[in-house]
Amino acid sequence: xxxxxxxxxxxxxxxxLNFLKSDLPEVFSEGKVDCKKLKQTLGEEVDDGNERYGLxxxxxxNCFKVIQEQTTATLKLxxxxxxxxxxxxxxxxxxxxxxxxxxxxRSYYGKVKMIYIDPPxxxxxxxxxxxxxxxxKKEELEGVGDLDENGNLTRVDGLSINRxxxxxxxxxxxxxxxxxxxxxxxNILRQDGxxxxxxxxxxxxxxxxxxxxxxxxxxxxxxxxxQKRYTRSNNTDGFTSMIExxxxxxxSSQFKPNLxxxxxxxxxxxxxxxxxLRGVWKAMPFFSQATPAQRPNLCYKIVNPNTGESIVPKRxxxxxxxxxxxxxxxxxxxxxxxxxxxxYPSIKRFLSEAREGMTPINFWDYKxxxxxxxxxxxxxxxxxxxxxxxPKPTLLIKRMLELSTNSDEDDIxxxxxxxxxxxxxxxxxxxxxxxxxRKWICVQIPELCDENSEAYKAGxxxxxxxxxxxxxxxxxxxxxxNKNKIDLILKFGKENLKIQKGY
Numbered sequence: 001x002x003x004x005x006x007x008x009x010x011x012x013x014x015x016x017l018n019f020l021k022s023d024l025p026e027v028f029s030e031g032k033v034d035c036k037k038l039k040q041t042l043g044e045e046v047d048d049g050n051e052r053y054g055l056x057x058x059x060x061x062n063c064f065k066v067i068q069e070q071t072t073a074t075l076k077l078x079x080x081x082x083x084x085x086x087x088x089x090x091x092x093x094x095x096x097x098x099x100x101x102x103x104x105x106r107s108y109y110g111k112v113k114m115i116y117i118d119p120p121x122x123x124x125x126x127x128x129x130x131x132x133x134x135x136x137k138k139e140e141l142e143g144v145g146d147l148d149e150n151g152n153l154t155r156v157d158g159l160s161i162n163r164x165x166x167x168x169x170x171x172x173x174x175x176x177x178x179x180x181x182x183x184x185x186x187n188i189l190r191q192d193g194x195x196x197x198x199x200x201x202x203x204x205x206x207x208x209x210x211x212x213x214x215x216x217x218x219x220x221x222x223x224x225x226x227q228k229r230y231t232r233s234n235n236t237d238g239f240t241s242m243i244e245x246x247x248x249x250x251x252s253s254q255f256k257p258n259l260x261x262x263x264x265x266x267x268x269x270x271x272x273x274x275x276x277l278r279g280v281w282k283a284m285p286f287f288s289q290a291t292p293a294q295r296p297n298l299c300y301k302i303v304n305p306n307t308g309e310s311i312v313p314k315r316x317x318x319x320x321x322x323x324x325x326x327x328x329x330x331x332x333x334x335x336x337x338x339x340x341x342x343x344y345p346s347i348k349r350f351l352s353e354a355r356e357g358m359t360p361i362n363f364w365d366y367k368x369x370x371x372x373x374x375x376x377x378x379x380x381x382x383x384x385x386x387x388x389x390x391p392k393p394t395l396l397i398k399r400m401l402e403l404s405t406n407s408d409e410d411d412i413x414x415x416x417x418x419x420x421x422x423x424x425x426x427x428x429x430x431x432x433x434x435x436x437x438r439k440w441i442c443v444q445i446p447e448l449c450d451e452n453s454e455a456y457k458a459g460x461x462x463x464x465x466x467x468x469x470x471x472x473x474x475x476x477x478x479x480x481x482n483k484n485k486i487d488l489i490l491k492f493g494k495e496n497l498k499i500q501k502g503y
Contacts, residue, residue, distance in 0.1 A: 055209040058172040063179045071102045083472055090424065091441045092471060094464045096158055097416040100443045101184040112188045112441075113411035114404045115195040116423055118392055119181075122174040122203050124164035157448045157462070175206060181416065182214050188414065189251040194221065194404045197247045198392070204245045211249050221248040221257070226396065227365045228372050246364075257403045259357025266358055270351040273338055283335050283346035288319040297321065306340035360403055370395035379420065382473050387455035388420040388466055397426035407436035418442035421467035425474040432482045442467065 021028060027038040075093060079085050093100050120126040164170050185195060195215070199207050204223075212220065224246040232240040270280035292299045298317035302325065303310050318325065325345075328334050333348040366374070370393025379391050405411040407430075415423035427440040446462040449455045460466050 054213065055206065057175050058169050059176045060179070063176055063183075066098070066176075066180045067183050071099050073099050073103055075100075075103060081468060083475060089439045092418070092421075092424070092468055093441065093443045094446055094468075095443065096445050097443045098181055098184070101181060101188070101416060104441075105184065105187060108188050108412070108414075108441075110188070110190055111412060112414045113190055113193050113409075114400065115185055115189060115193070115414045115416075116197075116397060116400055117185075117195075117415060117417045118198040118390075118419060119178060119417045120162075120174070121200045122162060122171070123200070124170075125161065157446055159445070159447055171203070171206060174203060175210065178207070179210055179214070182211065185414070185416070186214055186251065191252045192254040192256070193251040194255050194257075195249050195251075196224075196400050197249075198226075199245050199247065200241065201245075204247070208247060211247055215249040215251070219250040219252065219255075221250055221255070222360075222362045223247055224362045224364055226369055227363070230366045230371060230373075255404075257360055258406070259355060260360050260399075260402065262354075262356070262358055267351065274335075276332075276348070276350075279350055279352050281348040281350045284349050286319055286325070286334075286345045286347055287313070287316040290317045291315070292317050302345060304336055304341070304345075306336055311344060364396070364399060368395075369393070369399050375422070378425075379470075382470055382477075383458070385454055385458065387453070387458055387460065388463075391420045392422045394422055394426040394429055397423050398430055401426065401430045401438070405430075405436070405438055407431075407434040407438075409437070411436075411438045412441065413438055414441045414443075416443040418444040418467050419463060421470040421474070424467075424471045428475060428478050432478050442471075 017033075020033065024038075027033055073095070082088070162170060162173050182195075182197075189195065197207065197211070208220075208223070225243045226246055227242060228244050229240070229242045232242070234240075270282045272280045288295065288298060290298065292313060292315075295317040298319070298321065299313050300318070300322045301310050301312050302318070320328075325334075328347055335346045335348055336342045337346075372390075372393075374393040374395065375391040376386055378394060379388050380386055401413070405413065413423065413427050418424070421442060421444075424440045424442050427438050430436060431438055444464040444467050446464045448462055449460055449466075455463075455466055460469070
């Protein structure tokens with residue numbers, strides 16, 4: 001990042017004011033918005049009461065000043081660290097993500113399809129960002145070892161440890177860090193875009209509140225529980241943490257999640273015990289969720305043709321009217337069990353009639369989305385040692401990509417807490433698997449590595465250096481694997497590729 005000689009970042013506040021002046025000039029008085037006139041114009045849509053549901057914390061009002069403050073920074077190309085500089089459309093940006101998000105507003109406003117971030121969880125030992133763009137490098141260096149106004153030790157990389165035991169504004173500091181970033185991230189999303197945010201128990205309640213405020217409660221999609229571990233640890237004093245949360249919010253109602261690919265487990269529920277020529281099927285109970293009192297028209301008598309027994313529903317009504325059941329009978333899709341003596345009827349549902357995919361669920365186990373062990377294995381496979389403590393598995397990001405992006409579109413994926421570069425790695429892998437054309441943007445502050453860490457001993461001074469090197473190495477491996485994949489297509493044909501290579 002460097003200073004922009006040609007101007008400052010996009011000023012959305014100025015654009016909004018110009019819009020109001022153009023469409024609602026009557027709400028202005030002496031060049032400023034008159035709140036009383038605005039209320040008169042909008043009528044009942046304005047609530048100026050003091051009591052309303054929401055989350056408040058120390059410093060929240062300053063968040064909007066931080067959001068509105070423009071930056072004069074710009075992006076500086078570094079060809080020496082780039083790979084395939086003239087062809088690539090991917091971006092790795094080294095710098096403070098708040099400042100970067102402001103710079104990206106002008107070129108990427110409303111253009112990003114998916115955002116994934118894995119921010120600091122505020123455990124009491126991790127870092128948060130000091131959002132002061134006006135400090136010079138000399139001032140930052142002079143501030144090493146000093147305490148900020150909240151008692152946090154500052155560092156030259158723009159980070160400070162937010163300690164729970166010494167900071168009275170422990171949660172507020174974290175909220176003041178994350179709120180402006182999420183606010184600006186929303187602007188960058190497409191109308192059919194979506195954001196995934198990883199978080200643990202420490203701040204999930206506060207994060208969901210502020211995301212409701214920024215994205216709108218109506219745009220909440222899911223809170224996914226990811227099974228990051230599959231064995232308990234008896235070294236902990238309390239509960240072993242087996243899951244992390246992933247909050248999912250859409251930019252608007254235009255976002256529709258893709259169906260997940262059908263798996264063997266789902267298809268295994270279908271069989272063909274009566275050798276029906278129409279193929280495998282599964283039995284669906286003929287009951288509905290309604291009670292007989294709620295739906296008396298669905299409480300007619302059914303006779304089992306094999307036993308002659310008459311059945312009238314008592315606790316739950318039938319799922320269809322009598323004429324529909326008679327149609328099922330004539331089409332031979334009513335099932336009375338293997339011996340024909342079942343107490344209640346079921347209806348055959350054939351696999352050929354099922355949707356091509358499956359609706360996503362909000363629990364992702366380690367077999368479906370990987371685990372921390374998977375992630376550590378991936379890091380070791382690339383660097384031959386564990387040089388990053390908290391990576392995410394590429395399979396986890398792959399599932400998000402499958403849900404929210406398409407291989408035949410030039411979707412842009414953004415990660416502004418890039419860490420070790422898992423998101424970039426996952427996007428490149430997914431492009432190889434489905435021949436997609438997705439592009440990624442990763443942002444990482446040059447956070448200093450601990451001098452006693454394996455990363456520092458291996459020659460990596462910052463987390464950003466780790467991320468860049470991982471992307472280079474992963475890209476080389478994927479390029480090699482992709483060449484092998486193409487060779488196999490030419491030799492065996494695409495339809496046999498899955499068997500030959502396991503893709």
